[in-house]
Amino acid sequence: MALNKTRYEGLYYRVDKYNRKVYVARIYKDGKDTTKTLGREPDITLKIANKMRLDLLDNLGRGYSLKSINKKIDDLFVEYLDLRRNSLSKTYLYACEKNYNKYLKEVIGNFHPNDITTSRVQKIINNILDSGKAPQTAKQIKEIVTALYKFLPELGIHNIDNIGKLIKIPKFDNSRKIELTDDEMNKLFNAIFNYPDIKIRTIFIWLLHGRRKGEVLTIKWEDIDFSNNIYTIKSENSKISKSLVFALTDTLIKALTEYGIKNEGLVFESNINENQTIGKTGMDYHWKNIRIETGLKNLNMHDLRHVVGGFGINNGFSLEVVGKTLGHTTANITQRYAKVQRESVKNVIDSLFEAFKPKD
Structure with a gap:
């Protein structure tokens, strides 16, 4: 279906069978001319569509691929576990998924990776420690975040700093001494x-x-x-x-x-x-x-x-x-x-x- 120009550069529309405008961003990236549907009236207006296109360009400039542009941490975590399923033990995968769902999902799961700051995750860590839970639990949360961000390039997301490396956890002795008579x-x-x-x-x-x-x-x-x-x-x-x-x-x-x-x-x-x-x-x-x-x-x-x-x-x-x-x-x-x-x-x-x- 033919695309019609709008007054904004790189922003087009087509008309669906209900005679509603469907806004489409046209992007030239990596030598390819690609398009991405942004939404349709009345859900979005022309101005909103243009802002979405500019945000899209900004995210692409920060390392996202078109395929991964709308993926949030929840989606990426599922892909991460799936890709590593054959290289990690079932026990580790179970613990990883359990800790993510318990401590991270509700707080950061609905955000894009570049929208999450170190301080946001540090607060999760601090709350774990303040609640009296073992420092080992906090360490495992840091390991999950660090490993996920390290794996982002393989999920189509580049040029994003690994916030997990900046998370601070106090030194602790995790050894447990058991002496039975x-x-x-x-x-x-x-x-x-x-x-x-x-x-x-x-x-x-x-x-x-x-x-x-x-x-x-x-x-x-x-x-x-x-x-x-x-x-x-x-x-x-x-x-x-x-x-x-x-x-x-x-x-x-x-x-x-x-x-x-x-x-x-x-x-x-x-x-x-x-x-x-x-x-x-x-x-x-x-x-x-x-x-x-x-x-x-x-x-x-x-x-x-x-x-x-x-x-x-x-x-x-x-x-x-x-x-x-x-x-x-x-x-x-x-x-x-x-x-x-x-x-x-x-x-x-x-x-x-x-x-x-x-x-x-």
């Missing part, structure tokens, strides 16, 4: 190994092998090789985005056998939603029961990893072996970890169970 350890192991729900009991026993909750909840029967007594945490379910292979202990084999071994699918499928993992609410409910049973009110589920690590260190196992047991990796010791045999890792867990596992 032998009596408390015995109470903990008794509560776990005698927990009435066999599915949850098996999960907790697996967590006592140094695994993260997300690693255990997402593991499938196909990831377990009973013939070679090993299991694999796949890279997409690993916090370090690398596949990890561990030995099956006799304790774990017995627990899985009593639970009921299958050929395929999630080992710990939700009782509510088929083919889905157990939700956080369900796991928290059962862990609360463990706290009540043991009297360890401040012990978190994740602290079971600290229990394993602390036992290993206190009983003479090397840092390399303990690190491998927990699935840790750093630039300094990755090469040394590669030489640690699975049998050494298995010895840490076997020794732990020998010391505190209830006698059959």
Whole structure:
């Protein structure tokens, strides 16, 4: 349909079937003559259409592409997660989406990236810290913003400063020291190994092998090789985005056998939603029961990893072996970890169970 000139340069209109003017901006960019529909009467007037065209040119000059010109942070965040879905672990993606929806979406989700200032996000960070939440939460919010802005060029938006780099977070010690007496350890192991729900009991026993909750909840029967007594945490379910292979202990084999071994699918499928993992609410409910049973009110589920690590260190196992047991990796010791045999890792867990596992 032919375009008609208006009195403003680069602004045209066409007439729709209802005899209403539809305003169109004509833009010459990167050697191409392109058009973008701005709106129609009576929703916009000629003057408003011209202002929209000028704003469009301004945004293009600040790094936007025509395709991304109307995209807001909400849209870009969805695209960002989709593009990175194969390079980040499912656990990280879940946490990233959860924190964005909880802390960022309502405040900045409806804005364009160049309309958001560092101070706006800094206020979100300050509110998190002032409310008494862990500094680690604030750090994660900063990481989300920084990563998203770093990825903007791949989403068609250029020449925008990364506001995440300017966000300030006070230094903090995120380490958590867990020191249980032998009596408390015995109470903990008794509560776990005698927990009435066999599915949850098996999960907790697996967590006592140094695994993260997300690693255990997402593991499938196909990831377990009973013939070679090993299991694999796949890279997409690993916090370090690398596949990890561990030995099956006799304790774990017995627990899985009593639970009921299958050929395929999630080992710990939700009782509510088929083919889905157990939700956080369900796991928290059962862990609360463990706290009540043991009297360890401040012990978190994740602290079971600290229990394993602390036992290993206190009983003479090397840092390399303990690190491998927990699935840790750093630039300094990755090469040394590669030489640690699975049998050494298995010895840490076997020794732990020998010391505190209830006698059959």
